[in-house]
Amino acid sequence: MTHNKKEEIKKKIIYRSSYRGTKEMDILMTSFVKSIINELDLNQLILLDEFINYDDELLKSIKVDGEKLNLNPDLNFIIKKFCNFN
Secondary structure: OHHHHHHHHHHHHHHHHHOOOOHHHHHHHHHHHHHHHHHOOHHHHHHHHHHHOOOHHHHHHHHHHOOOOOOOHHHHHHHHHHHHOO
């Protein structure tokens, strides 16, 4: 059951990362997600799903300025990977 749930969440995350609103953010988020998705466990995937559902402006400010604002502290490892992703 856990494997199926994990694969279901992965598909959802990949789809969401591809259809963000702006082409630039689609490309950035799709590349980022594909670079880390296979190394995450189920709980981390759930956090990644939360992260990619933030709006583009917030994600842009995280990427450009390193701003975390009042985000879930459990997301720190994803935010760090995102900020370091090229």
